[in-house]
Amino acid sequence: MATALASARPAEPTSPTFWRTFWANAVLAPRTSLGFMRLDFVLGTVFVIPLTQMVFFAFVVQLGGGGASAIAFTAIGNAVATVSYSSVFTVCQTTDNEKTLGTMEHLLVSPAGRFALYLGRGLIPILISLATVAVGLTYAVLLFGVSIPVATFPGLAVSVVLTAFAMVGFGLLLGGVALYLRTSIILGNIFLFIGLLLSGVNFPLSSLPPALQYLGDALPLTWGLAAIRAAISGSALGPLAVLWAAVAISGIVSIGLSMGLWDFFERRAKATGSIARF
Amino acid sequence: MTMATVVGVRRTRVTAASLRLAFLQFIADPQWLVPSMIAPVIFGLVSYELFRGAGPYFLTYAILGAGMMSMWGQTLYGSGWATGQDREFGTLEPTIQAPAPYLYVVLGRIVWNVVAGLFGGLIVYVVVVVAAGGPPALPNPLAFVLLFLFVMVTLACVGIVFAAAYVYTRFAGFIQNIGEFAFYVGTGCMFPVVLLPFWTNPIALLFPPTWALDALRYVSIPGYVGFGWGWGWDLVGAVATTAIYAGIAGTVFHRVERHVLEVGDLSDY
Amino acid sequence: MSDSPAIEVRDLVRVFESRKGFLFNEVNRTQALKGVDLTVEPGEIFGLLGPNGAGKTTLVKILSTLLLPTSGTARVLGHDVARDADWLRPRIGLVLGGERGVYTRISGRENLRYFADLYGVPPGEREPRIQAVLERVDLASAADRRVEEYSRGMKQKLHIARGILHRPSILFLDEPTIGLDPKSARETRKLVRSLEGDGVTILLTTHYMFEAEELCPRLAVLSKGRIVANDTVDALRHRVGGDRTIEVEAYGFEDREHAALRALPGVSKVASEEFGPRVRLTLRIRTLETTPAHVAALLPGHPELSVRERRTSLEDVYLDLVEEEAT
Numbered sequence: 074m075a076t077a078l079a080s081a082r083p084a085e086p087t088s089p090t091f092w093r094t095f096w097a098n099a100v101l102a103p104r105t106s107l108g109f110m111r112l113d114f115v116l117g118t119v120f121v122i123p124l125t126q127m128v129f130f131a132f133v134v135q136l137g138g139g140g141a142s143a144i145a146f147t148a149i150g151n152a153v154a155t156v157s158y159s160s161v162f163t164v165c166q167t168t169d170n171e172k173t174l175g176t177m178e179h180l181l182v183s184p185a186g187r188f189a190l191y192l193g194r195g196l197i198p199i200l201i202s203l204a205t206v207a208v209g210l211t212y213a214v215l216l217f218g219v220s221i222p223v224a225t226f227p228g229l230a231v232s233v234v235l236t237a238f239a240m241v242g243f244g245l246l247l248g249g250v251a252l253y254l255r256t257s258i259i260l261g262n263i264f265l266f267i268g269l270l271l272s273g274v275n276f277p278l279s280s281l282p283p284a285l286q287y288l289g290d291a292l293p294l295t296w297g298l299a300a301i302r303a304a305i306s307g308s309a310l311g312p313l314a315v316l317w318a319a320v321a322i323s324g325i326v327s328i329g330l331s332m333g334l335w336d337f338f339e340r341r342a343k344a345t346g347s348i349a350r351f
Numbered sequence: 352m353t354m355a356t357v358v359g360v361r362r363t364r365v366t367a368a369s370l371r372l373a374f375l376q377f378i379a380d381p382q383w384l385v386p387s388m389i390a391p392v393i394f395g396l397v398s399y400e401l402f403r404g405a406g407p408y409f410l411t412y413a414i415l416g417a418g419m420m421s422m423w424g425q426t427l428y429g430s431g432w433a434t435g436q437d438r439e440f441g442t443l444e445p446t447i448q449a450p451a452p453y454l455y456v457v458l459g460r461i462v463w464n465v466v467a468g469l470f471g472g473l474i475v476y477v478v479v480v481v482a483a484g485g486p487p488a489l490p491n492p493l494a495f496v497l498l499f500l501f502v503m504v505t506l507a508c509v510g511i512v513f514a515a516a517y518v519y520t521r522f523a524g525f526i527q528n529i530g531e532f533a534f535y536v537g538t539g540c541m542f543p544v545v546l547l548p549f550w551t552n553p554i555a556l557l558f559p560p561t562w563a564l565d566a567l568r569y570v571s572i573p574g575y576v577g578f579g580w581g582w583g584w585d586l587v588g589a590v591a592t593t594a595i596y597a598g599i600a601g602t603v604f605h606r607v608e609r610h611v612l613e614v615g616d617l618s619d620y
Numbered sequence: 621m622s623d624s625p626a627i628e629v630r631d632l633v634r635v636f637e638s639r640k641g642f643l644f645n646e647v648n649r650t651q652a653l654k655g656v657d658l659t660v661e662p663g664e665i666f667g668l669l670g671p672n673g674a675g676k677t678t679l680v681k682i683l684s685t686l687l688l689p690t691s692g693t694a695r696v697l698g699h700d701v702a703r704d705a706d707w708l709r710p711r712i713g714l715v716l717g718g719e720r721g722v723y724t725r726i727s728g729r730e731n732l733r734y735f736a737d738l739y740g741v742p743p744g745e746r747e748p749r750i751q752a753v754l755e756r757v758d759l760a761s762a763a764d765r766r767v768e769e770y771s772r773g774m775k776q777k778l779h780i781a782r783g784i785l786h787r788p789s790i791l792f793l794d795e796p797t798i799g800l801d802p803k804s805a806r807e808t809r810k811l812v813r814s815l816e817g818d819g820v821t822i823l824l825t826t827h828y829m830f831e832a833e834e835l836c837p838r839l840a841v842l843s844k845g846r847i848v849a850n851d852t853v854d855a856l857r858h859r860v861g862g863d864r865t866i867e868v869e870a871y872g873f874e875d876r877e878h879a880a881l882r883a884l885p886g887v888s889k890v891a892s893e894e895f896g897p898r899v900r901l902t903l904r905i906r907t908l909e910t911t912p913a914h915v916a917a918l919l920p921g922h923p924e925l926s927v928r929e930r931r932t933s934l935e936d937v938y939l940d941l942v943e944e945e946a947t
Binding site: 441 | 634636684686688706709710712716718719720721723724726733734735737738740782
């Protein structure tokens with residue numbers, strides 16, 4: 074039996090099923106990223122980063138003469154914005170790790186379906202992103218005077234889930250671009266922080282020049298944050314549903330684009346040989 | 352090949368070689384300056400926006416804070432990050448195995464990162480000033496420049512000690528990511544430390560940049576009240592704490608090197 | 621140089637600890653070296669063989685001051701590796717090889733300049749010595765190209781160049797020809813022999829038996845953290861049952877035929893191996909009395925019987941020793 078199993082005689086080619094590829098990438102692939110390898114580090118991302126970032130901006134607001142409402146505004150904004158660490162930055166960085174470890178080439182020659190592969194890679198980051206936002210909002214309530222009525226919980230939950238989904242989709246999109254680049258760290262860093270300026274995290278988007286507002290509208294974080302703020306403020310279902318649709322669309326578009334980019338950059342990377350370069 | 356007569360390795364030569372290597376690697380791939388620039392530029396713009404309307408000297412707060420973040424990021428973490436890359440590329444083992452003290456290899460990188468940090472600070476300045484429509488008034492330019500240079504020295508000294516963490520553990524980069532904001536908050540990068548709860552102040556004063564930045568604000572923001580003891584004592588505190596960091600750097604590196612030789616994880620990343 | 625051994629290792633133990641789980645809960649201990657004793661004389665090329673995970677690299681790292689022993693002593697050039705690392709490092713060359721370990725974004729020459737400074741090569745000698753070393757490893761024409769453009773073999777040559785750049789008294793070569801094409805591997809072996817001519821003591825680890833046999837008059841076999849053999853190649857041949865080997869192949873043998881072969885004069889060992897329908901018996905023979913003709917005479921009636929004699933190779937010796945240790 075063992076001899077038969079170990080045989081190298083050519084077999085009928087088989088391709089892994091969607092779910093098998095999805096599961097393998099959901100469970101195994103995140104572990105290639107250092108941040109996901111250890112539970113204590115995940116807890117650091119979930120519990121420490123939101124707190125320190127919120128404290129930082131709360132004091133900046135205070136120094137600038139902002140009152141309680143301005144501090145609450147920035148607290149909610151940063152509670153949600155820290156989702157970028159587990160979604161955008163870490164997901165994007167996975168591409169780098171694959172290159173450094175030399176596993177990217179093996180991944181690209183495997184017959185695994187790219188869609189399942191990509192979706193699978195988003196699963197754990199989505200869960201961590203959900204936890205990050207939940208913890209951040211808890212800090213906002215406990216430490217920064219934000220009020221979240223219980224009645225708003227269902228709407229808030231939908232907004233948070235959709236935001237996590239959209240942000241991870243955006244991270245996957247950047248990961249696709251990173252396939253072609255020497256490193257994804259630069260891209261990851263840009264989109265880790267750009268939301269703080271362009272997504273209405275610390276001040277309303279309307280304070281920015283129109284050109285920057287348009288740029289902000291292209292980021293899933295902007296729509297996710299708007300939906301979360303609307304849910305917390307007890308917005309009616311109608312306007313909230315419009316924002317949900319916008320968040321969902323930004324996530325779906327990101328994943329769709331990432332698939333297309335993955336295919337495009339996979340070809341480019343093969344042509345230029347950048348797969349093995351880091 | 353005949354065996355060489357063994358001569359001592361000059362520390363200045365090691366530092367110069369390390370500086371040169373850092374420069375060559377930068378030239379080979381200058382885009383690596385970008386990651387350390389992104390956060391400070393964005394934080395500078397966000398803070399400027401949040402400070403707008405609060406008073407004429409708040410632009411200085413935003414520029415100083417973001418500029419410091421750039422230089423801190425580059426100097427404190429850049430050098431450690433280079434050691435993290437040494438782990439990743441497998442070059443930490445041959446470097447440690449060489450007879451040159453690793454501390455002086457790190458020192459060379461720090462010097463380079465000070466230069467890169469200054470460049471980063473300049474970019475932050477230009478971006479925030481363009482966004483604000485003009486530069487802030489600087490009441491005492493000479494004192495500012497001197498103190499500014501001194502701040503760089505304090506950062507370099509803390510950077511050396513921090514870099515030891517990257518030799519100590521391959522997880523230093525991740526720990527740094529988690530602790531980065533805490534450091535910026537704790538040392539009053541964008542706002543005076545006295546705004547923080549009182550119990551945090553003694554911790555903040557363990558870091559030389561806290562003192563130096565307080566002194567820098569005294570000379571650049573009229574009416575500034577930080578710790579309340581004036582820029583002179585700030586300077587004394589900064590010099591004293593910097594001396595402590597410089598003094599313990601050698602011991603810290605020696606112990607860390609001993610530790611990694613015991614653990615045997617120099618090639619892990 | 622003094623008359624003391626170049627390398628002297630006594631009862632060397634190294635334990636690695638790895639931690640796993642949330643907040644370092646689970647500690648796994650692996651004993652990589654379990655009381656190693658070894659002596660290498662000045663100026664010799666000493667081979668260290670062993671399967672993957674036997675502890676070869678661990679031993680090399682301890683001897684080159686990159687790892688501290690858990691217990692026991694290791695002395696290089698008469699100095700303790702744990703206590704006198706500062707004294708030893710300028711006198712040691714280390715070639716760990718592989719794809720990593722060099723700065724890939726700069727040129728090979730710049731890599732060597734950097735390490736020349738770190739090793740304190742006299743400034744006036746730095747450039748000519750780098751050029752000479754590059755020529756010696758046949759890398760001069762690619763010296764100014766970025767290392768990321770190098771093939772694996774070129775990187776290996778760069779590793780070796782760095783190892784000998786500061787003219788060390790003792791050189792540790794950890795699998796120096798792995799991944800090299802046959803021509804480069806041959807050149808590397810030639811280089812190693814020439815270093816012996818310069819009086820450098822070399823500790824060489826390798827998986828290639830012909831390489832060890834060609835380069836190393838003495839060698840040790842490390843298996844599961846222990847030295848299972850330490851001698852000259854000829855003495856090791858004798859230890860595993862003789863320097864002559866006769867191989868017999870047929871479609872199976874009977875027990876009485878096995879017994880008859882074992883009873884032949886000078887036969888110390890008969891090993892059996894199946895491959896497909898055929899069976900191969902390998903006889904180790906200490907004396908000259910037993911010949912292939914004697915063996916064939918004991919096996920009448922076998923269709924397609926094959927009997928051939930060859931010299932016991934180092935690979936035979938190695939496999940016997942490792943198998944012996946495993947059982």
